[in-house]
Every structure is written in C-alpha cells, then in structure tokens.
C-alpha cells in the first residue's frame with residue numbers, strides 16, 4: 229500500500245451514552261481516493277469528523293504522517309452557506325485561510341468558473357437550491373487548494389447531470405495531488421472513483437480493500453448484504 | 463365625556479400644528495433613547511455573541527443572569543444610577559445628575575441586558591447550525607462570533623428594536639435620574655405622567671399618540687426588514 233496520509237489508531241468515540249465508533253484502526257493512503265461505504269447510521273459521518281479533527285476521540289488517536297498537517301477541507305452532508313453571495317462565501321473561506329485580499333476574488337471566480345457556477349456568483353447563497361448549495365460547498369472547499377478533501381455524500385441531492393459533473397470535478401481535484409476521502413451511497417460512483425473502499429458497519433471498519441477486490445468478493449457478510457441491497461435498487 | 467373629546471381635539475391640533483414644545487419633548491426622547499440603544503448595542507451584541515459562542519467557566523450562569531436582567535424594573539435602575547451620580551455618589555463629581563446624559567446612562571443599563579440576552583439566543587441558535595462548518599474552515603472563536611453577528615444581522619435588528627421600544631416607553635428610570643426638568647430633561651413618558659397628574663390631558667394625550675405611533679412603526683419596520691431579508695437572503 230502507498231505511503232500513509234493519516235493513521236487511525238484504535239479510535240473510539242462515545243456520545244449520548246452510546247459507542248458510535250469502536251476500536252477503529254486504519255491507514256489512509258496518501259494521494260489516493262478512499263471511499264467510505266456503509267449503511268445509514270453506521271458512523272461514517274462521525275468517522276469523517278474524527279479524521280477532520282472536528283471532534284475529539286474518546287480514546288485512540290488520529291495521526292497525520294507529516295509533521296505539518298496538510299491543508300484540509302470538508303464538504304458536509306448538509307453544507308452551511310453564509311448569508312451572503314456565493315462569491316463572498318468563497319472569499320470568506322479564503323480569508324480564513326489567510327489568503328491575501330487581492331488574490332481572493334480572482335481565485336474564487338476561477339474556481340466558480342471551473343465548477344460551472346460563475347453565473348451564480350452574485351446570488352445570495354442561502355436561497356439556492358439544495359443541489360446548487362452542494363456544488364457551491366464543493367467550490368468553497370476546492371478554492372482552498374486542499375491536500376486532503378473530505379466529502380460527505382457530495383452527490384446526495386444532485387440531479388443526474390450535476391452528479392456526473394461533480395464526479396468529474398472530484399476526478400480533477402484528485403489529479404491536483406489531493407487525497408480524497410469520500411462517503412457515498414452511490415455504488416456506481418464508488419466503483420468509478422475509488423481506489424480503496426473502507427466499509428463501516430455499526431461503528432467498526434469491517435473491510436478496507438482495493439475497490440476491485442471489494443466489489444468482486446466482499447469479505448464480510450455485511451458488505452455483501454449492503455452491495456446487494458444497493459444494487460437491487462439500481 | 464366632553465373633557466375627553468375636547469382633550470382629543472386639542473391633542474390632535476397640537477400634533478397637526480407641530481407645537482414647538484411638543485416637538486422639543488419628542489426630539490429629546492428620541493435623542494436620549496437612540497443614543498442609549500446605540501451604546502447598548504455596542505456593548506450588548508458582542509457580549510451576547512461571546513456568551514453564545516465562547517467556552518469559558520460560568521457561561522451558563524451568565525446566560526441565566528442576562529436573561530434575568532431583561533426584566534430589570536426601570537425605577538430600580540433609576541435609583542441605582544441616581545445613587546451612582548448623586549453628589550455623594552462615586553461619580554457625583556461629574557455633575558451628571560438631572561442631565562440628558564444621566565438619562566442615557568440609565569437607559570443603557572436598562573436595555574443592554576435585553577439586547578445581550580436576545581442576541582445571545584439568536585447567535586446561539588445560528589452557532590448550532592454553523593459551528594462545524596466554521597471550525598472546518600478554520601475560524602477562531604472571536605472570528606466565528608463576528609461572522610455569526612453579521613449573518614444573523616436581520617434577526618438581531620429585532621433585538622435592537624426591542625431595546626429601543628423598551629427605552630422610549632419606560633418612565634421610571636428617566637424620571638428619577640433626569641428629574642423631569644422643563645426644557646432640559648423632559649421626555650415623552652415623563653411629560654405624560656406629569657401632565658396627567660396636573661390634569662392637562664391634551665398634551666399628555668398628544669404625546670401618548672406619538673409614543674404609540676413610534677412603537678408601532680418600529681415594530682412594523684422590524685417585521686418588514688425581516689420579511690424582506692428572508693425573501694432576499696434566505
């Protein structure tokens with residue numbers, strides 16, 4: 229396996245009197261696209277928050293292999309837009325990242341062009357449709373030039389065309405030496421985009437294998453059940 | 463019955479003729495209360511946001527105290543400020559008692575907690591929605607608080623107007639620290655109280671009309687701003 233980007237060491241996370249993540253250990257390889265699969269409520273989003281550092285594990289550690297943490301960005305399952313224009317949502321993110329004032333607008337406009345949202349630049353972000361907001365969220369993450377991008381169901385509320393477009397964009401971002409960790413329930417997307425599959429079930433990682441192996445011969449009964457369940461709908 | 467009708471007629475005439483005495487009283491009322499609201503907002507909004515977002519010991523206690531202080535009785539505030547500013551008091555040397563400045567101080571004390579408590583609630587609700595997104599983008603706590611104040615500006619205008627409504631309508635505090643001196647510290651509410659007790663109903667009634675109109679217009683304005691903002695910015 230490639231050089232590790234980050235290592236999860238016996239992670240546990242408790243909340244509300246429940247153990248949501250239990251003894252999770254994994255090495256996320258650098259420069260690859262890891263897709264996290266698993267049923268609803270399995271703990272995928274919680275695991276992403278732990279990796280991104282938004283929540284502290286109850287036990288265990290998240291260890292970045294580089295001494296200097298890489299630039300991270302995350303697109304949430306339900307992105308939050310600020311009550312200002314689409315363009316200003318992007319320049320806001322850049323200002324927090326310490327990008328100089330003169331550079332922000334140009335960079336933001338450039339990314340909006342690349343995601344095909346330039347026509348929405350001056351629109352108030354919060355009145356956009358759910359799918360449009362999700363794409364703005366992707367743009368807002370991309371504009372930061374992340375070295376690691378966490379995506380939590382980035383195509384969940386997109387129409388087929390937008391979904392294909394977002395898939396293409398994620399592919400482009402991945403070629404910009406950005407490691408990608410993505411949660412999705414879209415198995416077609418997972419197949420096409422993933423290098424590795426991380427299968428989460430009931431707060432545990434039950435499988436972490438290259439994508440071809442995963443779909444050809446899932447090792448756990450849960451994963452096999454999950455794939456069948458999903459495929460029977462498509 | 464006829465005194466009442468007469469009073470109404472005279473009151474109407476005073477308003478229509480823009481009686482100079484009447485205008486002076488209305489102008490002083492607005493000047494005192496608007497100044498107080500401005501200062502109380504400068505104090506109350508940051509305090510509200512800090513209590514909503516900050517993590518420091520005693521935060522819950524502070525919230526309870528702020529909420530409790532919303533109901534401060536104006537006469538008690540007047541009394542305390544009176545003691546502070548009276549000749550023998552700690553700030554007596556400044557000679558502020560029975561001046562419009564004293565009235566501003568009393569109203570600031572009265573409405574800062576209102577603005578702080580209402581804005582704390584508004585910002586805390588927004589923080590629940592925004593927290594992970596803002597932390598993911600790397601916002602420090604002060605920066606997040608400032609961002610939330612900006613993002614909730616339309617809801618906050620309601621908090622500020624609530625403070626203004628309370629300030630122009632209260633009588634106890636300004637009566638005690640202002641002294642209701644003709645032409646110097648006489649405002650709408652104190653004049654109404656005085657003229658009613660003297661039996662000069664027309665002036666009292668005319669001021670009553672104006673006071674009610676101001677309060678109604680303020681509320682209509684707050685409502686319109688929010689409606690417009692929701693439609694425009696979501």
Ligand SMILES: Nc1ncnc2c1ncn2[C@@H]1O[C@H](COP(=O)(O)OP(=O)(O)OP(=O)(O)O)[C@@H](O)[C@H]1O
Nearest residue numbers: 243244248266267268269270271272273274275305
């Ligand atoms: N802060 C929290 N406190 C208590 N329980 C939580 C908390 N966050 C998540 N949970 C619970 O943890 C479980 C896993 O949640 P999570 O959001 O990670 O699921 P998921 O795998 O992302 O599911 P989905 O596919 O529906 O998005 C759920 O049962 C959820 O209710």
Ligand SMILES: [Mg+2]
Nearest residue numbers: 272273305380
């Ligand atoms: Mg999820």
